[in-house]
Amino acid sequence: MFLDISQLVVHYRGRSRAAVNGVSLGLRAGEIGVLIGPSGCGKTTLLRSVAGLERAISGTISLSHEIVSSGRATGDVHIPAEHRRIGMVFQDFALFPHLDVGHNVAFGLTHFNHAEREQRIGEVLDLVGLGDVRKRYPHELSGGQQQRVALARALAPKPRLLLLDEPFSNLDVDLRERLAHEVRGILKQAGATALFVTHDQLEAFAIGDRIGVMHEGQLHQWDDAYELYHRPATRFVADFIGHGVFTRARIAQEGENVVVHTALGDLSDVLECPLPAAYVNGVCDVLLRADDIVHDDAAPVKAEILRKTFRGSEFLYTLRLGTGETVMAHVPSHHDHAIGEWIGIRAEVDHVVTFQPE
Template sequence: MFLQIDQVDVRYPGQPRPAVQGASLGLRAGDIGVLIGPSGCGKTTLLRAVAGLERVSAGDIRLGGEVVSSARTHLAPEARRIGMVFQDYALFPHLDVGRNVAFGLRHLPAAERGQRVAEVLALVDLAGSEKRFPHELSGGQQQRVALARAMAPSPRLLLLDEPFSNLDVDLRERLAHELRGILKAAGATALFVTHDQLEAFAIGDQIGVMHDGRLHQWDDAYSLYHRPATRFVADFIGHGVFVPARIVADDQDGGGARLDTPLGPLQHLTDCPLPGAYPDGHCDLLLRADDIVHDDDAPVQARILRKAFRGSEFLYTLQLASGETLMAHVPSHHNHKLGEWIGIRPAVDHVVTFPAQGG
């Protein structure tokens, strides 16, 4: 692994617990990692520790096999050959684009400096913009100038701290795809911080979910969604809901197991835990909006509590007669009224269960 973080703690003076606790992850050269989580979860603190802007109190951080941070070692930020892109881009308003990008290249002769500026501006699709000033650019263009400036000195690692936070929501996912293309074309290794799941899924090879200073899971997007390691990850990624269920032996399914749920029994499940996985088989089943299908002929009925229009579909929040709340994606031509009862059925491909929390 090119970037290796091993059991890292970061403590702030006067705080009762670490801002980051026991964080471990590995990032291969040329890959893009993303740290995601709610505000205050520790993701930016961990990024700053990698940059050398925060000291670690336990564990270590290695870059290319070299220990750059530990309880005893702290390589200065400027010696780590790391590029950073900040939330506000931090462009110099009195310098044109060319001089902004060249800021970290003052050690090069003028001709080489100009050549490198032209190379990275072409890479971010801003060729020929050297003489323009930041105020003449759109937010997305300013973000690409900041990226070009960070890439110009050929850092061994790029760190990006919510670089799209000042942009319109509609732009973010598209720019995340563009940014991934730029970083991949440059062969860059990068660690990216965001609170937006769509950004994380669009850009990341590996994604880490953080909460209360702990890194709960470091995995690809598919695994985070379908095989969450903790209840928090399951709840945070995809915004699922939990319903009580019981795993029982199913003699009709060749000795397998079925799930008894408020939506009826779920059978013929290839990845269902065995009944002995939980006390008396009782567990909580994760159901996401894509696990619930609107079907007028289904025997199970649910009342519409809320609905959010999403263009091609509604996101319905539903309540069963037994009181459980569910969510469902429904095509937008099925425009039912609040309070209306509609038929639903489960379509669960991946069974995700956790110990029952009661209620």
């Protein structure tokens, strides 16, 4: 692995709980990793530890097979941030307002001679699509352009690793998603290895090769977006990623088939279904995503619309079954039903995700 974090623990003085607690993850050269989780989960602390701005209590951080941080038990190594050859992009861009774009990008190129510096400035500005704004000042640029200048400045010294701390949080929603795709393309074209922190799932899905979900200092899963959504490793990941609910179910062996009995009817011929013996009396909680629930007026199961959110091409309905349980459903937007109306629904599930009942 190009970036290898092993059993990392980071404590803040005066706090009983570790900010980062036993985290392990790896990135290959050229991969983009994303850390996501609720506020205070430890994702920014982990990023700062990789940067060299926080010391490890235990565990190790290796970069290109060189240990840059380790706790006392593993050698007590702490290479200063300025010697790690790591680039950083912050949420406030941190551009110098009194310098034009070219001089902002040149700020970290003091070890280049004049000709090399001029060539590198041109290369990275062309890379981010801003070769024609070199003489402009930050206040003359849009928010998206300023963010790309910050990215160019971070890439200019050819860092071993690029760290991005919620770089789009100050931009409007539409621009954030578009810029996330653009930045991914820029990083891939540059062959950069990057670790990115965000609280926005759409950003994470748009930019990341590997995504880590953190909660209370622990890394619950480090995987690609598809696996996080369809095969969450923990109940927290299942609840945090995407839209879905847990509903009570009972797994039963009926002849040669395993059937999952739910309030929406029986689920059969499903993949990856555990055997009934995996749970006491076969009783478990099954995860139902919004895209597992289909609006079908002919279905025998009816549900009351509690809430609806318009999303252009679809509504996100929150529905209450006759049993009192709730489910969520994505419904095409031309199916515009009123709150309080009862509609028919059915489950279309090709694989089940189950957890111990709560």
